Amino acid sequence: xxxxxxxxxxxDTEAQIKISPDGKKIVSEGVKFxxxxxxxxxxxxxxxxxxxxxxxxxxxLSLGPPRVKEALRNCLALGADQAIHLVHENGNEPDSYGxxxxxxxxxxxxxHDLILCGNKAIDxxxxxxxxxxxxxxxxxFVSLVTKLEVDPQKKSVVLxxxxxxxxxxxxxxxxxxxxxxxxxxxxxxxSLAGMMKAKKKEIEEIKIEDLVSxxxxxxxxxxxxxxxxxxxxPGRILQGEVKEQVQQLVRLLREEAKVI
Amino acid sequence: MSGITVLVQKKEKTPVSATRELLSGARRxxxxxxxxxxxxxxxxxxxxxxxxxxxWGAEKVLHLDDPTLDTFxxxxxxxxxxxxxKEQRPSLFLLTATxxxxxxxPVLAGKVGSPYLAECTGFRAEDGKVLATRPMFAGKVSATVxxxxxxxxxxxxxxxxxxxxxxxxxxxVQKVSASLPQPRMMVREVLKQTSExxxxxxxxxxxxxxxxxxxxxxxKLLEDLARVxxxxxxxxxxxxxxxxxxxxxxxxxxxxxxxPDLYIACGISGAIQHRVGITSSKWIVAxxxxxxxxxxxxxxxxxxxxxxxxxxLLTEEFKKLLSEKTAV
Numbered sequence: 001x002x003x004x005x006x007x008x009x010x011x012d013t014e015a016q017i018k019i020s021p022d023g024k025k026i027v028s029e030g031v032k033f034x035x036x037x038x039x040x041x042x043x044x045x046x047x048x049x050x051x052x053x054x055x056x057x058x059x060x061l062s063l064g065p066p067r068v069k070e071a072l073r074n075c076l077a078l079g080a081d082q083a084i085h086l087v088h089e090n091g092n093e094p095d096s097y098g099x100x101x102x103x104x105x106x107x108x109x110x111x112h113d114l115i116l117c118g119n120k121a122i123d124x125x126x127x128x129x130x131x132x133x134x135x136x137x138x139x140x141f142v143s144l145v146t147k148l149e150v151d152p153q154k155k156s157v158v159l160x161x162x163x164x165x166x167x168x169x170x171x172x173x174x175x176x177x178x179x180x181x182x183x184x185x186x187x188x189x190x191s192l193a194g195m196m197k198a199k200k201k202e203i204e205e206i207k208i209e210d211l212v213s214x215x216x217x218x219x220x221x222x223x224x225x226x227x228x229x230x231x232x233x234p235g236r237i238l239q240g241e242v243k244e245q246v247q248q249l250v251r252l253l254r255e256e257a258k259v260i
Numbered sequence: 261m262s263g264i265t266v267l268v269q270k271k272e273k274t275p276v277s278a279t280r281e282l283l284s285g286a287r288r289x290x291x292x293x294x295x296x297x298x299x300x301x302x303x304x305x306x307x308x309x310x311x312x313x314x315x316w317g318a319e320k321v322l323h324l325d326d327p328t329l330d331t332f333x334x335x336x337x338x339x340x341x342x343x344x345x346k347e348q349r350p351s352l353f354l355l356t357a358t359x360x361x362x363x364x365x366p367v368l369a370g371k372v373g374s375p376y377l378a379e380c381t382g383f384r385a386e387d388g389k390v391l392a393t394r395p396m397f398a399g400k401v402s403a404t405v406x407x408x409x410x411x412x413x414x415x416x417x418x419x420x421x422x423x424x425x426x427x428x429x430x431x432x433v434q435k436v437s438a439s440l441p442q443p444r445m446m447v448r449e450v451l452k453q454t455s456e457x458x459x460x461x462x463x464x465x466x467x468x469x470x471x472x473x474x475x476x477x478x479x480k481l482l483e484d485l486a487r488v489x490x491x492x493x494x495x496x497x498x499x500x501x502x503x504x505x506x507x508x509x510x511x512x513x514x515x516x517x518x519x520p521d522l523y524i525a526c527g528i529s530g531a532i533q534h535r536v537g538i539t540s541s542k543w544i545v546a547x548x549x550x551x552x553x554x555x556x557x558x559x560x561x562x563x564x565x566x567x568x569x570x571x572x573l574l575t576e577e578f579k580k581l582l583s584e585k586t587a588v
Contacts, residue, residue, distance in 0.1 A: 013398070013513050013514065014533070037514050097375065097376075100370075122398055122514065123396065125378065125394075125395065125517070127363075128376060131367040135366070135370030136370060140334075140444035141367060142363075158448075162359065163359045164459035165452055166450060166453050167450075167451045168451070169449040169450075169451065170445050170446065171448050172446075176445075182507050182515070183506075220374075220376075220408050221408070222407070223404070224391060224405060225403070226401050227401070227402045227403075229399060229540075232539070232544075233560060235544070235559045235561060236560075237556060237561075237562040238561060238563050242563075242570060242573065245563050245565070245570075246570060246577055247577060249545065250578060252561055253543070253545070257543045259464075259542065259543050260578065
């Protein structure tokens with residue numbers, strides 16, 4: 001079974017985000033980058049499926065600048081068999097539409113029975129790549145998967161996915177693209193042996209320009225401006241006896257905030 | 261291409277208030293974009309529902325009256341809507357960022373070949389084009405984004421667009437049809453939690469608990485308060501990771517980003533990853549024993565105290581206040 005995992009490198013959750021002087025992007029110098037947390041569930045699930053079936057390959061695929069190689073090396077250390085890096089040089093970053101197009105172009109050349117990705121990337125929160133790539137490849141797509149069972153004989157999966165206030169049990173034929181939600185599994189840590197093996201595995205590098213045979217990668221969205229979020233009204237800590245504070249709070253919520 | 265089309269989200273056979281938000285947004289953009297405001301309904305719908313849509317601003321209701329569409333299916337919905345969009349040719353298409361909306365948006369945009377933006381919290385028109393505002397980096401940044409091409413497909417965060425006053429009017433209701441494909445993915449079973457509580461991302465009020473709760477059994481306190489306020493229960497990452505409550509209740513950077521009118525944080529210290537998930541809340545109340553807890557930095561009102569004392573008192577006070585309200 002050929003399993004592909006789409007992985008994105010994103011700023012660490014604790015990173016201080018600074019807006020660049022031109023106001024159109026964030027400053028990446030000094031920022032620590034990590035594998036997108038939701039993608040970790042996807043990688044882990046791919047490895048578990050391979051382990052359960054006793055056969056298959058797990059290939060991780062990532063689009064990004066040169067620093068992304070480190071994230072791919074980590075994926076190999078976790079147990080992925082192959083890694084592919086679609087490289088764009090710093091500053092020439094495609095938008096989601098471009099990313100979807102480039103990833104799909106490469107995936108078309110790879111055998112794939114199942115493609116997994118994270119539900120969303122914590123930097124742009126678009127949740128677009130999974131569905132977008134599935135659509136370009138003509139694959140069925142299900143998001144927010146919290147439980148997955150693969151039936152290679154039936155060439156289908158039975159999964160559970162999150163909906164508001166509950167779960168849906170869905171059956172879907174393979175090949176398919178599924179996005180992982182927190183709760184799908186507990187991602188493993190790389191072992192020392194894994195890290196040593198990873199050093200010997202090759203990361204295939206492809207410049208994005210070579211995927212579009214010299215053509216331009218179109219953009220459909222453009223960041224006009226990045227701003228700090230509007231500042232919150234300064235708050236206050238209430239005083240007095242607990243009972244008084246509670247009564248005051250309720251009054252404030254009714255009369256000042258007008259939310260009750 | 262002109263006009264704004266909105267996908268109606270419904271409960272039983274009537275539209276929900278999140279759809280009123282979309283139509284309100286559409287009304288504010290209409291003068292700049294021109295054309296008609298249309299609302300698309302998939303599946304069973306009532307006449308009252310159509311009138312409601314009219315009063316919210318829909319000039320035309322396109323109704324695909326096929327009961328197969330009463331349950332969401334990505335293949336069926338994306339196919340049906342792509343057909344309608346290609347025929348109607350709006351310049352802007354809005355849908356609400358529910359679980360289904362977030363799944364449908366990218367696939368529909370792919371089918372129609374249009375630019376797409378998710379988690380939009382606002383719009384404005386400039387030179388006949390629409391600019392969208394959306395949070396990025398878990399809300400640490402607010403982005404203004406322009407798109408190229410039409411229609412512009414925008415998935416809108418609930419409880420973000422302000423409401424316009426309702427003006428009673430009857431829209432033109434047009435039945436549309438589509439030949440639906442055989443869907444590939446099939447829903448075999450729906451396991452719904454029996455809860456009258458609204459979903460976290462749509463809730464107007466959220467009562468959330470953190471480490472200060474001390475254990476899973478104490479969520480009952482928060483449920484009682486949430487129930488009185490008609491709200492939902494949320495949780496910090498710490499208590500989810502400790503197994504006190506299911507991860508679907510997690511609020512924060514690796515959980516849900518919420519934007520209720522009121523967020524009450526009980527026993528939550530307020531690490532940055534939690535704060536970014538709640539920073540779009542209109543009003544934040546923090547209850548914590550520790551006066552230095554970072555949550556107080558973003559709270560509008562703070563009570564330094566024991567939540568086991570404060571929360572039940574709050575529930576009592578709100579009960580009193582809200583029963584007075586209905587006695588009038």
